[in-house]
Amino acid sequence: MEEKLKEAFVEALMIESELVKDTLKYNEIDAWDSVAHMSLIAEIEDRFEIMLDTDDIIDMSSFAKAKEIVTKYLEK
């Protein structure tokens, strides 16, 4: 799952995979701004075939948090 999520980040944010670590945070790099966040959500939903709640979209503030949230949906 982590690798797949990493791919989603790379694809949506158009960044190198080395940058995608637990410490990667929303708005801390230019590539992950509010506009890119929408593309990221679309990419994650598409890859994992899930539909995120608005609260989770807001909470997805780091790669670590994204893992936690996606895991929650996959376990549903």
Place this chain on the structure above:
Amino acid sequence: MLQDKWALITGASRGIGRATAKEFALQGAHLLLVGRDFEALKTLQEEIKIPSNIFICDVSNEQEIKELFLKIRKITKVLDIVVNNAGILYSAPLLMSKREDIEKVFATNFYSVVHISQYASRMMLTKKQGSIINISSVMGINGASAHSIYSASKASLIALTKSLARELSPHIRVNAIAPGVVDTSLINGMSEEKKKVLKERTPLQRFAKESEVAKSILFFATDMSSFITGEVLRVDGGLCSIEI
């Protein structure tokens, strides 16, 4: 013009939504028809004679919208066009407008469009293209006495349209249609005298046909409007300059 395009239409069981479905069907779109009246949707599905899917959904309910999109995503991963047409007309003087009625009007006419746009835009972003068309009203531009709540709900759609056009650019276009009086069941409650006065005041001297509004929606759905976003198109026969 809409070959291989996936189009979602809310309020598809009657009126402008139904006419739009027919217009889109003629252009070869894959239709996702949303409404509350299963029989009416089923009849429409049979009439348009192209493959389509029907969904029963009360768009004033956010949870039902979420479930709608979960179903849609099982059918298609792509969504090209959304017509936010579902709405309710509400006529009451301000002093007689109850909070629960106001909330119902906004839940159907405004919040539904917000939530549908939230889900739809994410699907559109995967293909980096899309067109969202919101059905407002000339009352949302001019206002109308005894229709302050309805007018406000439609005015909010115009502000939403203009803002989303910026926010969802450059991939998704967002436009609105502002019909004047349309010959649909929504005007059934209007007196014959009022209808006569309105027709006389309208430069084109008649009400719009549903199909005429549907054609303007088609314009925003196709590449004919490929460089237009954030626009509000009045389809009112020139009525907008007078009070309804």
